[in-house]
Amino acid sequence: MAVNGRCLKGSLAALRISSASNGISSGEGCHLIGKRMAHAAAKEHASHKPRSTPLLDLHVAHNAKLVEFAGWQMPMTYADQSITESHLHTRKHVSIFDVSHMQQMIISGNDRFAFWESVCVSDVPEHVENSGALSLLTNENGGIIDDTVWMNTNRGYLYVVVNAGCAAKDMDHLSAKMREFQKKGKAVNIAFVSAQERALLAVQGPEMARVLQAGLHDSLDKLLFMHTTLTTLFNFKCRITRCGYTGEDGVEISCLAKDAIPLCETLLASTNGSVKLAGLGARDTLRLEAGLCLYGNDIDEKISPVEAGLTWTIGKRRRAEGGFPGAPSILEQIKKGVSKKRVGIISSGAPARRTCGQCLRFFPGLCTLYYHSTDDYPVSDTNGKQIGVVTSGCPSPSLGKNISMAYVATAHSKIGSKLHIKVRNQNVAGEVVKMPFVPSNYHHGRAKAT
Numbered sequence: 088m089a090v091n092g093r094c095l096k097g098s099l100a101a102l103r104i105s106s107a108s109n110g111i112s113s114g115e116g117c118h119l120i121g122k123r124m125a126h127a128a129a130k131e132h133a134s135h136k137p138r139s140t141p142l143l144d145l146h147v148a149h150n151a152k153l154v155e156f157a158g159w160q161m162p163m164t165y166a167d168q169s170i171t172e173s174h175l176h177t178r179k180h181v182s183i184f185d186v187s188h189m190q191q192m193i194i195s196g197n198d199r200f201a202f203w204e205s206v207c208v209s210d211v212p213e214h215v216e217n218s219g220a221l222s223l224l225t226n227e228n229g230g231i232i233d234d235t236v237w238m239n240t241n242r243g244y245l246y247v248v249v250n251a252g253c254a255a256k257d258m259d260h261l262s263a264k265m266r267e268f269q270k271k272g273k274a275v276n277i278a279f280v281s282a283q284e285r286a287l288l289a290v291q292g293p294e295m296a297r298v299l300q301a302g303l304h305d306s307l308d309k310l311l312f313m314h315t316t317l318t319t320l321f322n323f324k325c326r327i328t329r330c331g332y333t334g335e336d337g338v339e340i341s342c343l344a345k346d347a348i349p350l351c352e353t354l355l356a357s358t359n360g361s362v363k364l365a366g367l368g369a370r371d372t373l374r375l376e377a378g379l380c381l382y383g384n385d386i387d388e389k390i391s392p393v394e395a396g397l398t399w400t401i402g403k404r405r406r407a408e409g410g411f412p413g414a415p416s417i418l419e420q421i422k423k424g425v426s427k428k429r430v431g432i433i434s435s436g437a438p439a440r441r442t443c444g445q446c447l448r449f450f451p452g453l454c455t456l457y458y459h460s461t462d463d464y465p466v467s468d469t470n471g472k473q474i475g476v477v478t479s480g481c482p483s484p485s486l487g488k489n490i491s492m493a494y495v496a497t498a499h500s501k502i503g504s505k506l507h508i509k510v511r512n513q514n515v516a517g518e519v520v521k522m523p524f525v526p527s528n529y530h531h532g533r534a535k536a537t
Contacts, residue, residue: 181292210402229413291337294360334377378522
């Protein structure tokens with residue numbers, strides 16, 4: 088696919104990255120954010136006034152129910168669909184999610200691989216150019232600071248996206264680690280990308296490829312899951328990464344902020360699929376069906392990758408060599424096991440509705456499906472002994488059953504284990520099942536004929 092320039096100018100930018108030293112074209116307008124700039128950016132993220140993404144006017148035009156989420160004004164639902172309808176539409180057709188609130192960043196310099204391996208669990212060199220992975224930023228105790236998707240681009244930098252709710256602490260953390268690296272004479276720089284410069288759109292669902300292919304010169308079929316490319320889509324220059332948070336085949340599109348609304352309108356007008364806008368409500372129920380973690384609910388700084396069932400994110404070489412934050416504790420857990428594990432549960436009776444409540448701070452009665460409770464939902468064995476707690480849960484629109492994720496004692500984590508969840512002071516029967524609850528449809532390429 089055709090390669091384009093990429094503008095990543097931060098609002099607090101101070102120093103332009105040169106094409107000669109970093110392999111990035113001068114037209115991409117990347118900027119570094121130093122110590123003071125990173126602090127200012129983090130302070131901006133922590134502001135009490137909710138920020139808006141470049142798509143706010145589009146959300147308003149489509150009668151979105153706007154809520155505050157992680158310091159941003161974000162759409163929960165749109166007037167034309169309920170959360171359940173939007174969820175099912177995504178599974179059957181294709182939806183556009185505004186994820187511009189997530190923090191994009193560029194890590195450049197000759198020592199970028201070593202730097203990234205010093206803060207996360209990935210084996211970076213094993214990923215060929217324009218491919219990447221889901222990874223975890225870990226602390227010295229083996230807890231999870233954040234989960235992140237990163238790509239090893241063919242442009243001489245790593246493209247990284249982290250969660251909106253963790254953006255401020257991630258920027259502080261990575262900036263501090265960068266300075267430590269630089270003091271040792273290492274060449275690494277981080278450019279934090281302002282949402283006012285670049286938007287991020289998640290286009291998810293089985294009709295995604297047909298809709299996007301109409302605006303591409305090269306075959307989208309060549310772009311596999313967890314691969315990325317710079318290209319031109321319907322005459323808009325952008326980065327397309329094949330990934331997502333729904334379990335469906337999908338992409339995330341990083342484009343200039345000024346292009347975000349025209350690009351969305353072009354996609355919505357497609358005759359190659361049924362394209363609709365979707366909000367936070369459907370995004371959460373979709374990710375839960377896909378068995379994907381929500382930071383702050385299912386993973387945090389006190390949960391390890393092993394407990395979370397995310398050991399697979401740790402590269403084989405990293406397991407042998409260590410060298411990442413918390414490695415002694417995490418590797419010991421891999422060897423000897425853990426006392427609790429994240430599991431999937433299908434239950435009967437009243438659902439354990441536990442999702443992210445930030446977005447419902449001002450709209451506590453927004454809908455009955457996406458209801459947040461600050462109460463814990465204890466999990467007990469069939470004898471009534473508490474063995475864990477639910478971290479996420481909702482009625483599954485796709486399955487018509489109640490689904491949950493929980494941390495339970497390892498002895499009760501086997502598939503088929505019977506247990507009870509306490510909901511509204513009543514015990515409801517549940518059973519541990521394999522995740523994802525709904526099969527994933529990621530595009531790994533066609534199987535070769537034998």
